[in-house]
Amino acid sequence: xxxxxxxxxxxxxxxxxxxxxxxxxxxxxxxxxxxxxxxxxxxxxxxxxxxxxxxxxxxxxxxxxxxxxxxxxxxxxxxxxxxxxxxxxxxxxxxxxxxxxxxxxxxxxxxxxxxxxxxxxxxxxxxxxxxx
Amino acid sequence: xxxxxxxxxxxxxxxxxxxxxxxxxxxxxxxxxxxxxxxxxxxxxxxxxxxxxxxxxxxxxxxxxxxxxxxxxxxxxxxxxxxxxxxxxxxxxxxxxxxxxxxxxxxxxxxxxxxxxxxxxxxxxxxxxxxxxxxxxxxxxxxxxxxxxxxxxxxxxxxxxxxxxxxxxxxxxxxxxxxxxxxxxxxxxxxxxxxxxxxxxxxxxxxxxxxxxxxxxxxxxxxxxxxxxxxxxxxxxxxxxxxxxxxxxxxxxxxxx
Numbered sequence: 001x002x003x004x005x006x007x008x009x010x011x012x013x014x015x016x017x018x019x020x021x022x023x024x025x026x027x028x029x030x031x032x033x034x035x036x037x038x039x040x041x042x043x044x045x046x047x048x049x050x051x052x053x054x055x056x057x058x059x060x061x062x063x064x065x066x067x068x069x070x071x072x073x074x075x076x077x078x079x080x081x082x083x084x085x086x087x088x089x090x091x092x093x094x095x096x097x098x099x100x101x102x103x104x105x106x107x108x109x110x111x112x113x114x115x116x117x118x119x120x121x122x123x124x125x126x127x128x129x130x131x132x
Numbered sequence: 133x134x135x136x137x138x139x140x141x142x143x144x145x146x147x148x149x150x151x152x153x154x155x156x157x158x159x160x161x162x163x164x165x166x167x168x169x170x171x172x173x174x175x176x177x178x179x180x181x182x183x184x185x186x187x188x189x190x191x192x193x194x195x196x197x198x199x200x201x202x203x204x205x206x207x208x209x210x211x212x213x214x215x216x217x218x219x220x221x222x223x224x225x226x227x228x229x230x231x232x233x234x235x236x237x238x239x240x241x242x243x244x245x246x247x248x249x250x251x252x253x254x255x256x257x258x259x260x261x262x263x264x265x266x267x268x269x270x271x272x273x274x275x276x277x278x279x280x281x282x283x284x285x286x287x288x289x290x291x292x293x294x295x296x297x298x299x300x301x302x303x304x305x306x307x308x309x310x311x312x313x314x315x316x317x318x319x320x321x322x323x324x325x326x327x328x329x330x331x332x333x334x335x336x337x338x339x340x341x342x343x344x345x346x347x348x349x350x351x352x353x354x355x356x357x358x359x360x361x362x363x364x365x366x367x368x369x370x371x372x373x374x375x376x377x378x379x380x381x382x383x384x385x386x387x388x389x
Contacts, residue, residue, distance in 0.1 A: 022341035024288055024322055029279025041341070045279060 023058065037067070039074065046078075057091040064096075079113075134158075134165030134215075134241075135188035137179065137203060139195025142219050143169060150234055154194075154217060157238040165190075170199075180206045190215055190382070192241065197225045201260055201361050208251055208258045208379060215241045215382040225260070228295060230384025240384045247387065248378040252294040252316055254370050259360040263292040263372060267356050268320065271368060274349040275318070281343070285322055292348060292372055293317040295389055311389055315344040316374055348372040 018036045021027055026042040033049040039059045046063045047053060053067035059074030066081040073089035080086065082100035090108035097114045105111070136158075142151060158164045166188065168179050180191060180203065192215035193203040200216050207214055217237040218226040229247075231237045252259045265271060268290035273281040291297075294316055297309045309317050321340040350358070352368040359365055383389075 018342070019344060020340065020342045022320065024283055024285040025320055025341040026282045026284050027279050028282070031279050035344075041284065 021059075031063075055092070057089070070100075133186075133188045134163050134190045134192060135180075135183040136165060136167045136192045136194055136217075137176070137199070138167065138169040139193070139199040139219075140170050140172075142195055147219055150219060151194075154234045154238060157235060158241075161238055161242040163238070163242050176202060177206050180210075184210055184212055189213060190241075192217060194219060196220045197223050197361075198363050200225055201363055204251070204260055204379065205258050208375065213244075213246060213380040213382060217241070228261075228388045229381065230387030232384070232386075236384065241382055245383055245385065246380050247383040247389070249381050249389070250294060250311070250314065250378050251375040252292065252372060253375050254358070254360055254366055254372045257360055257364060257366060258375065259294060259364075261293070261295050261361050262297070264359045264362075265290040265350070265356065266323075266359075270354065270356050271350050271352045273318075274351075275343065275345045276347055277349075281318075281320070281341075283320065287323045289321050289323045291319045291321075293319065294374070309342070312344045314374060315346055316348065316372065318343045318345060318348065346374060 018038060019033055021037070021039045021041045021043060023040045027045065029045045031043060031045065031047045034051070035049065036052045036054070037047065037049050038054045038056065039047070039061060040056045041059060043061045043063050046065070047061065048066045050068065052069040053065060055061060055070070055072045055074040055076060057073040061075065062077045064078040064081070065076060068083050069085045070080065070082045071087045071089065072080070072092040072094060074091070075093045077095045079096045080094055080098045080100070085102045086098065086100040086104070088094065088103070088105045088109040088111070090106040092106070093110040095112045097116070098111070099116045101118055103115065103117055141147070155164070166183060168174070168183070170176060183191065190213045191203060191207055193200040194217045196219065204214060216226065216229060216231060217234050218231055219234055221233070231240055252263065254263055266289060268288045269283050269286045271290070275281060293309055294311065296311045296317070297319070309319060319340065319342050350368050350370045350372065355367040357365050357367055358370060
């Protein structure tokens with residue numbers, strides 16, 4: 001998935017490389033992307049991207065997720081693999097194991113699972129497969 | 133050799149003056165060529181294929197957006213360049229391709245700035261701009277054979293864009309969906325909002341969705357109408373893909389793509 005849209009007004013900034021799973025949409029299956037993904041609706045299956053994943057408050061994910069930088073403000077039932085920075089907001093809830101390089105957890109966030117933080121770079125599942 | 137295909141309506145009296153000016157300008161520029169006028173009795177496909185057989189390398193649609201789309205649907209399988217002379221003032225495609233009017237189109241043809249453009253394919257039909265489904269809650273959507281999209285709300289519009297959303301109120305909107313490299317863009321918007329832009333304004337409840345995909349299967353229990361390029365209506369089931377080989381189109385410098 002590649003650059004999707006941007007604002008045309010000057011001064012309002014540009015958004016790039018985004019797929020948006022809106023509140024009115026439910027995804028079932030393996031959602032693999034190459035750009036940023038914003039989730040506001042429901043996802044069942046798996047989400048994987050080589051860029052950033054933003055799970056907004058109210059979003060419900062029943063899936064394993066994998067991305068470079070992840071922000072979670074919604075519900076995630078599944079394992080979270082983050083190759084760089086994981087940010088769990090106060091409304092965020094993760095039921096599953098977490099593997100990340102850097103983690104930031106806001107007060108009020110709910111986590112049920114094992115947290116593994118690695119100082120070294122976390123390898124994405126693609127890289128792991130290649131090496132094995 | 134240039135091959136000019138005049139749509140049926142161009143023969144009407146009100147276009148006579150514009151057409152004469154256009155023909156004179158083409159002669160001045162030295163890019164006049166074979167002219168064929170479409171009518172109910174003349175088969176567009178046969179005319180174009182005959183032209184290509186006789187060595188025409190550039191096929192120019194003279195008419196409106198519908199003329200260009202009809203021509204593109206036939207030319208898509210051939211290795212020729214496409215030009216467009218809009219004879220109407222409200223041509224949306226002319227705006228996208230940076231063509232101001234018929235006179236400007238002649239100069240653009242002569243300068244021959246070629247842009248490779250991808251085409252969407254819905255079953256056996258090609259589409260240039262977008263495919264629209266109004267009854268989107270009645271269809272099932274499967275993308276890339278990997279995931280299904282279902283709508284949790286009624287009254288959503290579903291549009292699959294090839295060239296972005298340039299055909300929607302160009303001057304009013306704030307947000308722009310750009311053409312994707314080898315991908316189509318799916319936009320799902322609740323229709324109780326008036327325009328795409330409303331969804332993306334700050335502080336608004338952003339409920340619309342956007343995806344870039346290469347293959348989409350659209351099915352439904354009952355047949356649902358699907359509009360291609362605001363012109364042709366097809367019915368489900370549909371498999372929508374992007375044509376692997378791009379077409380060559382002559383465009384102006386002020387094109388939007």
